[in-house]
Amino acid sequence: MKAVIQRARDASVTVNESVVGAINHGLVVLLGVTHEDTETDADYLVNKLVNLRIFSDEDGKMNHSLKDISYDVLSISQFTLYADTRKGRRPNYLQAAKPEQARALYDYFNEQIKAHHVDVKTGEFGEEMQIQLTNDGPVTIILDSAETK
Structure with a gap:
């Protein structure tokens, strides 16, 4: 499981010209799921995500985590994080989990x-x-649960 996280002052996601999710200060998370991922992978990423000290304190030092402050998360599923671009010019997505598995783990996350x-x-x-x-x-930080294996 991979997550690209970006610290954001504000963020929104739009589907069919309607805003379906928006946050003020917080993190935008692009989450990709592969075939071997389980709830254990999601647990690892969640633990990292909520405890990463990447928000500034009163001295401007990155010393606060999501658990320390009242910021939000905008979570977006992103199967293209598992794009394989080694061959040719069109990426293949064979490493991305099937939609049923990916949706279940995305919801669990x-x-x-x-x-x-x-x-x-x-x-x-x-x-x-x-x-x-x-x-x-x-x-912007990249987390990958494969690093634990």
């Missing part, structure tokens, strides 16, 4: 974030989405 008392807004799984955000910092 979001529920686990909520269990840490963090508000989560989402896009719409499987839909064409437009994402707007103001990256704060900029701070």
Whole structure:
């Protein structure tokens, strides 16, 4: 399971010209799921996500996590994180999980974030989405549960 997280001052996701999720300060999370992923992978990423000290304190030092402050998460499913571009010019997505498995783990991931008392807004799984955000910092971090294996 891979997550690209971006610290954001504000962010929104639109489907069919309607905003379906929006946050002010917080994190935008693009989440990709592969075939071997399980709830254990999601738990690892959630634990990292809510505890990463990437928000500034009063001295401007990155010293606060989502657990320390009342910021939100905008979570977007993104199968293209498992694009394989090694061959040819068109990426293949054979490493991305099938939609049923990916949706179940994406939903589980979001529920686990909520269990840490963090508000989560989402896009719409499987839909064409437009994402707007103001990256704060900029701070962009990639998490990968494969690093634990």
